[in-house]
Every structure is written in structure tokens, then in C-alpha cells.
Amino acid sequence: xxxxxxxxxxxxxxxxxxxxxxxxxxxxxxxxxxxxxxxxxxxxxxxxxxxxxxxxxxxxxxxxxxxxxxxxxxxxxxxxxxxxxxxxxxxxxxxxxxxxxxxxxxxxxxxxxxxxxxxxxxxxxxxxxxxxxxxxxxxxxxxxxxxxxxxxxxxxxxxxxxxxxxxxxxxxxxxxxxxxxxxxxxxxxxxxxxxxxxxxxxxxxxxxxxxxxxxxxxxxxxxxxxxxxxxxxxxxxxxxxxxxxxxxxxxxxxxxxxxxxxxxxxxxxxxxxxxxxxxxxxxxxxxxxxxxxxxxxxxxxxxxxxxxxxxxxxxxxxxxxxxxxxxxxxxxxxxxxxxxxxxxxxxxxxxxxxxxxxxxxxxxxxxxxxxxxxxxxxxxxxxxxxxxxxxxxxxxxxxxxxxxxxxxxxxxxxxxxxxxxxxxxxxxxxxxxxxxxxxxxxxxxxxxxxxxxxxxxxxxxxxxxxxxxxxxxxxxxxxxxxxxxxxxxxxxxxxxxxxxxxxxxxxxxxxxxxxxxxxxxxxxxxxxxxxxxxxxxxxxxxxxxxxxxxxxxxxxxxxxxxxxxxxxxxxxxxxxxxxxxxxxxxxxxxxxxxxxxxxxxxxxxxxxxxxxxxxxxxxxxxxxxxxxxxxxxxxxxxxxxxxxxxxxxxxxxxxxxxxxxxxxxxxxxxxxxxxxxxxxxxxxxxxxxxxxxxxx
Numbered sequence: 140x141x142x143x144x145x146x147x148x149x150x151x152x153x154x155x156x157x158x159x160x161x162x163x164x165x166x167x168x169x170x171x172x173x174x175x176x177x178x179x180x181x182x183x184x185x186x187x188x189x190x191x192x193x194x195x196x197x198x199x200x201x202x203x204x205x206x207x208x209x210x211x212x213x214x215x216x217x218x219x220x221x222x223x224x225x226x227x228x229x230x231x232x233x234x235x236x237x238x239x240x241x242x243x244x245x246x247x248x249x250x251x252x253x254x255x256x257x258x259x260x261x262x263x264x265x266x267x268x269x270x271x272x273x274x275x276x277x278x279x280x281x282x283x284x285x286x287x288x289x290x291x292x293x294x295x296x297x298x299x300x301x302x303x304x305x306x307x308x309x310x311x312x313x314x315x316x317x318x319x320x321x322x323x324x325x326x327x328x329x330x331x332x333x334x335x336x337x338x339x340x341x342x343x344x345x346x347x348x349x350x351x352x353x354x355x356x357x358x359x360x361x362x363x364x365x366x367x368x369x370x371x372x373x374x375x376x377x378x379x380x381x382x383x384x385x386x387x388x389x390x391x392x393x394x395x396x397x398x399x400x401x402x403x404x405x406x407x408x409x410x411x412x413x414x415x416x417x418x419x420x421x422x423x424x425x426x427x428x429x430x431x432x433x434x435x436x437x438x439x440x441x442x443x444x445x446x447x448x449x450x451x452x453x454x455x456x457x458x459x460x461x462x463x464x465x466x467x468x469x470x471x472x473x474x475x476x477x478x479x480x481x482x483x484x485x486x487x488x489x490x491x492x493x494x495x496x497x498x499x500x501x502x503x504x505x506x507x508x509x510x511x512x513x514x515x516x517x518x519x520x521x522x523x524x525x526x527x528x529x530x531x532x533x534x535x536x537x538x539x540x541x542x543x544x545x546x547x548x549x550x551x552x553x554x555x556x557x558x559x560x561x562x563x564x565x566x567x568x569x570x571x572x573x574x575x576x577x578x579x580x581x582x583x584x585x586x587x588x589x590x591x592x593x594x595x596x597x598x599x600x601x602x603x604x605x606x607x608x609x610x611x612x613x614x615x616x617x618x619x620x621x622x623x624x625x626x627x628x629x630x631x632x633x634x635x636x637x638x639x640x641x642x643x644x645x646x647x648x649x650x651x652x653x654x655x656x657x658x659x660x661x662x663x664x665x666x667x668x669x670x671x672x673x674x675x676x677x678x679x680x681x682x683x684x685x686x687x688x689x690x691x692x693x694x695x696x697x698x699x700x701x702x703x704x705x706x707x708x709x710x711x712x713x714x715x716x717x718x719x720x721x722x723x724x725x726x727x728x729x730x731x732x733x734x735x736x737x738x739x740x741x742x743x744x745x746x747x748x749x750x751x752x753x754x755x756x757x758x759x760x761x762x763x764x765x766x767x768x769x770x771x772x773x774x775x776x777x778x779x780x781x782x783x784x785x786x787x788x789x790x791x792x793x794x795x796x797x798x799x800x801x802x803x804x805x806x807x808x809x810x811x812x813x814x815x816x817x818x819x820x821x822x823x824x825x826x827x828x829x830x831x832x833x834x835x
Contacts, residue, residue, distance in 0.1 A: 154443035157182070157452075158436055166439040167421045170406070172379070172414045173245070174442075184243050185446065187379065187412060191226040191251040191289065191298070192269055192519040193653065194475075198246035200524050201229050202471040202654070206517030207255060208633050209482035209650030211271035211675035212712070214747040215771040216284040218478060223288025225471050226251070227297040231461040249449050250299045251289055252348060252379070253519075256282040256334040257309045259634075259676050260696050263688055264309050265589045265601030268517050268633020268651065272675025273697040273709065275330055276766045276787060279337035286342035295450040296345060297458055302338040303348035304381055306365055307331050310352060311688050312591035313600030316384075317391035319353040322691045324798030325759070327354075330693055333789075336372050345376040345445055349410060351384045358392055360384050361408035369409075377441040380405060383415035403429035411438035467524050472655060479652040479659035481745060481771075485670035485713040486678075491625050491644040493666025493715060494576060501540040503570040504530050505619065506580035506629075507549045507612065513584040514631040517651030518593060520585075525654060529580045529629060532657030536665050542570035546619075550587060550609035564618055577624050578664070581612045581638060582631035584651070605682045606637050613639065629660060635678040637706055648672070669715040671745035671771075673814075678707035698815060699761040710749050710766070710815040711823060716740030718774060720748065723811045723829040730786040732768060734811045734829065737779040747771050748782050750811050751828070752790045757804035759793035764808075764816060784811075791835060805834050 148156065158166060160180055168175035176184040193210060195201035204210065204222050213219070230249060237247040256278050259267035271278040282302070291297035307320035307327070322331060338344040347369060349360030357364060360380045369378070388394050388401035395401045402417045403424040424430045443452075450456025465471070485492070508514040510530040515523075527535075534541055545554060546567035552560040571577045585593065587609070591600040607613060620626060620642040627645040628638050631652070640646045647670070652659055662668045677698050679685065684704040686695055693700045698709035717740040724733045732750055750768035754760045767790035770782055791807065792800045812828030814820040821827050 150444050150447050153447050154440045157443050158439045161439065163425070163432060163435065164422065166435050167418065169439050169442055170411065170413060170418050170421065170435070172412060185451070186243060186245045186248050187250045188245050188414060189230065189248045189251050190246065190519050191230060191253045192255065193222070193517065194521045195226060195229050195233060196246065196519045196521050198233060199522055200467050201233070201521035202467050202475050203516065203521050203523045204475050204478050205482045205653045205656070206268050206633055206651040207270060208259070208268045208272060208675060209652055210478060211277065211281055212484055212650065212672040213478065213481045213771065214277070214673050214769050215481070216280055218481065219281050220284045220288040221474060222478065223285040225474065227289045227291060228461055229466050229471070230298045231458045232463050232465045235459060235461060236463045249451065250301070250346065250445065252301045252303060254282050254285050254300070255303055256338065257304055258330055260309050260330070260693070261685065261688055262606060262635035262676065262679055263603045263682060265312050265603065267309070267676070268588065269519065273677065274675065274766050275333040277675060278334040282334050283337050283342045286338050286344045290342070290345060293457065295456045295458065296448045299345035299445055299449060300342065301346040301348050301379065302335050302344045304350035304359070305335055305347050306350060306359060307354045307691065308350035308352055308359070310691070311600070312602050315351045315591060316387045318689070319356055320691050321355060325794050325796050326691065326693050328798035328800070329794035332368065339369065339372040339374045343375070345448065346379055347374065347376065348379050348381055349384060351381050351387060353392060358388055358394060360410050361388070361405045363408065366409045377411040377445055378409055379412040380410050380414050385410070385413055385417040386415055399424040399427060399429060406430050406434055406438060411441050475653050476655035476659055479656050480662055480668050482650055482652060482672045483659060483663055483670055484648040484672035484674055485645070486648055486707055487640065487643065487646040488713055489644045491627065492664065494664050496537065496539070496665060499539060499575045501542065501574040502533065502537055503542045503544070503574035503577045504533055504580065505544050505546045505567045505570055505577060506615065507545055507547055508582050508584070508631045509543065509545065509580035511584065513586060514582060515652060515654060515656045516585060517633055518585040518589040523654030527655050527657035529578070529657045529660050532659070532661035533578060533664065535658065536661035542573055544570040547611040547615045549584065550611055552611055561614065564615060567615060568618060568622065571619050571622050571624050574624065577619060577626040578629060579616065579619055579626055580629045580631070581608055581616060582636065583633070584631070588633055603634065606635055606679055608636060608638060616640070627664070635676060637678070637680055666715065669742050669744035671712065671714055671747070673710050673712040673747050674707055675709070677701055677705055677709045679704050680706045699763055699765050701763070705819055707823070708815055708817055708820045711820055713824070714742070714744040714746060716742040716744040716776065718744065718746040718813055719826065720812050720829055723809070723831050725809050725831055725833060727833060727835055730788065732784050732786055732809060732811060734782050735779065736772065736774060736782050738774040738776055741776050743773070743775045745771060745773050746813055748784065748811065748813060749815065750784055750786060750809065751815055752786070752807060752809050754791070754793055754804040755806040755808060757793045759795050759803055764810065765790070806832070807835065808832050
């Protein structure tokens with residue numbers, strides 16, 4: 140490898156030099172995710188497939204953070220930046236030792252196929268948990284911060300980030316391999332593409348992954364429209380297919396007839412790297428004249444550029460010094476705990492929380508997710524060297540008696556083989572009757588909510604059929620709430636769930652909170668810290684009133700266009716205190732909003748100040764309003780601070796029917812508060828947002 144290190148050559152020149160020394164067969168061998176070794180050139184084998192959605196995944200021990208949707212609930216660019224940096228450090232540490240042992244297998248490399256910046260437009264989508272929610276602005280800001288942190292700010296990339304799945308991927312999992320997402324120019328450019336543009340333009344993301352589906356009839360991995368957008372944005376990295384997506388061209392989409400035709404189509408349109416095995420047919424495609432040697436070489440050069448940028452072809456780079464003891468170290472796990480604490484959303488509290496241990500002697504911890512490690516993980520997870528289930532956290536924090544009962548299976552009608560339906564309910568009721576307070580731990584996990592093809596996912600290829608708990612759990616909730624015991628419902632899920640908790644005293648949404656989740660929950664339950672997460676998605680009452688899952692039109696979808704059926708709004712989340720905003724000012728010349736914030740409660744807390752905007756005189760504006768700025772703050776009891784928030788430049792533009800971002804109005808209303816300016820948020824919090832009107 141040393142012979143290719145020449146500081147007088149640019150990255151492009153070095154890549155071209157390496158590729159020029161390869162035979163055609165060798166060039167083709169580099170376009171597959173499991174690239175071959177070329178020993179005579181000193182080029183080791185390399186597997187491009189690695190994941191770091193919320194920690195390094197599938198390669199053994201690593202720090203496990205809350206699932207991406209939970210990280211989004213923190214509403215903080217700095218927090219996700221720290222998570223990204225930790226992921227990069229642990230990836231480098233694992234890579235350094237793996238290659239010392241000659242292990243160059245899958246999940247051991249430096250090319251992270253993360254983040255997932257698809258828009259979580261429909262709560263039934265199983266993979267929505269992998270995203271940063273439903274808002275293009277929030278997704279863009281968090282995605283840019285995460286990608287920048289992964290890649291670092293040095294000449295050598297710490298690791299390579301990947302913007303996926305490009306684009307329009309958030310439809311039904313079960314038909315994703317043949318699905319055609321029909322999206323208007325307005326919706327495509329206003330909702331589905333902004334985060335990808337932001338990661339390309341701002342984060343200089345090193346790779347983009349194409350989706351399985353078609354977009355307006357073109358396969359996403361071979362789309363003139365989508366590839367043209369990347370070129371217009373100045374994308375300089377490499378393009379990778381989703382795994383076995385190119386095979387779908389001939390097997391499901393039926394736009395080609397043979398694997399050779401599929402391989403040629405993808406490569407000619409700009410897909411450099413094949414996750415799958417279809418590019419094994421490229422030599423056949425070359426023989427048939429379907430693709431040229433020049434196109435093969437161009438893609439090989441782009442891939443070599445990434446390996447060079449990562450320092451992989453140099454004798455030494457600055458990240459080779461990162462030691463294995465960084466993996467899952469105490470500092471990283473401590474930050475995983477902080478993230479879990481900040482991600483949990485308090486949806487309801489009639490005053491029961493925080494619990495006063497001096498007034499409670501016995502607690503019942505009930506439910507299928509109470510002692511579940513799966514409820515901590517979500518999907519695309521690594522292996523924690525310790526796990527804090529919800530039961531573990533409560534047991535560690537509470538000095539009194541704890542009664543535990545699983546209560547029911549996650550979805551089956553029986554707990555035990557040969558058991559009668561409902562065989563766990565009587566024990567759960569008994570535990571609740573013997574206790575002063577019930578903590579009822581329900582929800583889902585990745586075995587029933589996740590990606591098509593993953594283990595389990597038995598009900599709708601990983602998607603949800605409805606927005607309620609499985610029947611076994613609904614019966615459990617109903618029976619426990621009927622006892623009229625003080626009850627806290629703790630819901631673990633990656634998406635909107637209506638737990639039917641009208642009679643519950645408190646409801647906490649934990650998402651899939653990572654390996655330290657149970658400790659974080661206990662810290663919130665007993666008031667060690669105040670909850671402060673905000674919903675990055677709308678929680679709906681029922682799926683029956685949602686648009687068809689296959690319909691990509693934004694009408695009545697997400698907080699920007701929703702008309703009804705809202706259970707809890709985007710941006711909503713309670714704390715143990717009362718933080719109030721006042722005196723909103725806006726400087727249009729510098730796009731700077733200033734608001735005074737005071738904590739009128741008796742509890743120190745984090746809070747998220749949120750800005751929303753709408754153009755009042757443009758027919759192209761979103762139906763309601765759109766997030767245009769946010770800032771997480773820590774504010775002590777009775778403290779008053781002034782908060783400055785930069786308003787995004789795009790806030791003053793709208794997208795017309797041609798998909799163009801334009802200035803089309805001069806009258807604006809800017810809102811500021813700790814939630815969005817909708818009637819339900821006002822009803823739930825008792826607070827109205829500030830607003831000011833101005834003209835540009």
C-alpha cells in the first residue's frame with residue numbers, strides 16, 4: 140500500500156493511477172460490496188457494508204444509543220453530533236484491531252451506511268424508527284450534524300457517512316421491491332428531498348444509497364431524475380444500491396429482462412457500488428455491449444477515492460492510533476444514558492410523577508417490555524456489554540418492595556406453552572393489587588416492528604396494521620387500569636402508538652432507548668432528572684382516518700398538513716416544571732429570533748424552544764406551519780434566560796407545483812414556544828405560542 144502514497148498527487152489522480160493498473164476483471168471486482176483483494180497492487184479485500192444508526196451495529200460489542208427516532212426526540216444538533224463522533228471513534232477502534240487479525244469481513248469496515256434520512260410520513264411504516272421523524276427541517280439539521288460528526292473535520296475522513304434511502308422510501312415494506320412511489324414535484328422537493336440535499340451540500344456526505352422502490356416509474360438506483368439532482372447539488376462521493384435492489388429491476392420491477400441488463404442500467408445511470416450480487420454479471424454486460432469499459436473505470440475510481448480519503452491505502456493515518464479500549468468505555472455509556480434521559484417523552488402526567496419514595500412502599504412493575512432487552516434495542520443494533528431493562532432500573536433506584544409480572548406475551552395470547560389464553564393476567568392483577576403504584580411496561584420491539592425480512596416481523600412485513608398495542612397487551616392495559624391503582628404506562632416503540640391510556644395517571648414514551656434505557660427511565664420516574672423529549676412525529680388516534688399507506692401525497696400527513704385525528708402533536712412533550720416564553724423579537728436582516736425564557740416551576744429542566752413560520756400570502760405554503768428553528772436549553776428553577784435562534788433561510792421560501800423553491804409572498808407569521816402553535820398543544824400544555832407578524 141505504501142507505493143500508492145504520493146503527496147504530490149491529488150486524491151483523484153491517485154485513484155486514477157490505481158485503477159489504471161487494474162485489469163478489466165479487477166475493476167469489476169471492486170464494484171461489489173465485498174470487493175476482492177488485488178494482491179499485486181497491495182490492495183486488500185474490503186467489505187463496504189457497515190452500519191452505525193445508533194451505535195456500531197452487528198459487529199459485536201459497541202455502545203448502544205437510543206434508536207434514531209429517540210435521538211431525534213432530543214431535538215438537539217449538538218447531542219447527535221456527539222453520538223456521531225462516538226460512533227466514528229468506536230468504528231475506527233474496531234477496524235484497527237479487526238484488520239490486525241486479518242478480519243476484513245462484513246460490518247468491520249469504515250463505510251457507514253447511516254444515517255437513514257427518509258421522512259417518516261406514515262406511522263405504520265416499520266422502518267420509521269430508523270429515521271429522524273416526519274419533519275424535513277428537523278431531519279436535515281440532525282442528519283447534517285450526524286454525518287459531519289461521522290466524517291470529522293480532518294483531511295482524512297474518520298469514517299464515511301451515507302445518506303439513505305434515496306428517495307421516496309417509506310411505503311409498505313411488504314411490496315417495497317416492486318413498489319412505485321407516485322410523488323408530485325411539489326411533495327418530492329418540499330418533503331422527500333431536502334434532507335438529502337442538505338447532507339450533500341452541507342455535510343459533503345461521502346455516499347448516497349438508492350432505495351428499493353421506483354420513484355415516478357424510475358427505479359431509485361437508476362433514476363435520471365434523482366441522479367440529476369445529485370449532480371446539481373454537487374455530489375462528489377459514490378452511489379451505492381440498497382442490498383439486492385438492482386436484482387429487483389428484473390425480478391420485481393420488470394423494467395429489465397436479465398441480470399446483465401439490470402447491472403448495465405444501474406452502472407450507466409451512476410450506481411457505483413452494488414450491495415448484492417447483480418454486478419457479478421457486468422462482464423457479461425460488457426460482452427453484450429450494454430456498458431462500456433470507461434463507465435466501469437469511472438465507478439472504480441470513485442470508490443478508490445473514498446478508500447483513499449479514509450486513509451486506507453496509506454501506510455499510516457492519524458486515526459490508526461485509536462485504541463480498542465474506546466469501545467463501550469464508561470464515558471461513551473455515560474453519554475448513552477444522557478441521550479436516553481433526554482429522548483424520553485412525557486405524554487401525560489396528572490401529578491403522580493415524579494414518584495416520592497417516602498410515600499411509596501411497594502411498586503408493581505408489569506408488562507412484556509418490563510424485563511425485555513429487545514425493548515431497548517430497536518433494529519440495526521450492536522451488542523451492549525451491559526443492559527439496563529426497565530425493571531433493572533427501577534429495582535436499582537427503589538428501596539422498597541417490587542412485584543414483577545410479565546403479564547402477557549408481546550403479541551401471543553399465551554405466555555407459556557400449553558397455557559390457556561390470558562395465562563399471565565391474574566398474576567399481573569395480583570401484583571398490582573399488592574402495590575401502591577403500577578409501572579406498566581408495554582409496547583413493541585423490532586421482532587414485530589422493523590424492516591421486511593428481519594427476524595420476526597410477522598404481521599405486515601414489519602409494518603403496523605394499526606396504531607394500537609397488540610391484542611394481548613390491550614387486554615392487560617384494560618384490566619390493570621380497571622383496578623384504579625395509580626398507574627404509569629411506559630411505552631417502548633419506534634412509532635406512534637395509542638395505548639388507550641385515558642385512565643392512566645402518566646404516560647411515558649421511551650422509544651427504544653438503548654442499553655442504558657432502564658436507568659434513564661428510573662431517573663425520570665423518581666425525579667432525579669426532568670423528562671424533556673419532544674415528539675419528532677405526530678401521534679395519531681387511529682390508522683382508520685389516515686390516507687392510504689401507498690399514497691405519497693402529503694395531504695393530511697405530518698404536522699405540516701394534518702387536519703384531524705391527532706392524539707399528541709409533533710413537538711409536544713411535558714417536563715416536571717413550567718417553562719414560559721415571552722417577548723419574541725425577530726431581526727429580519729440577520730434572520731435572528733430572540734425570546735425570553737423563564738422557568739416558573741420548582742424543578743431544573745431541559746426544554747426545547749421551537750420556532751415555526753408560515754407565509755400568509757402564498758398559495759404554495761404548507762397547510763399549517765413549518766419548523767424553522769429550535770434550541771435545547773437547560774434552565775434552572777426560577778431562572779430567566781434570553782435565547783437566540785437563527786431562522787433557516789428556506790423558511791422564507793415555498794415550493795411551487797413545479798417543485799421549485801421560490802419566494803412567493805411577503806407577509807409572515809413567526810411563532811415561538813416550547814411546542815408547536817396548534818390548538819391541541821395549547822390544550823395539552825395550557826400554553827399558547829408567542830407570535831409576531833412581519834413583512835419582507
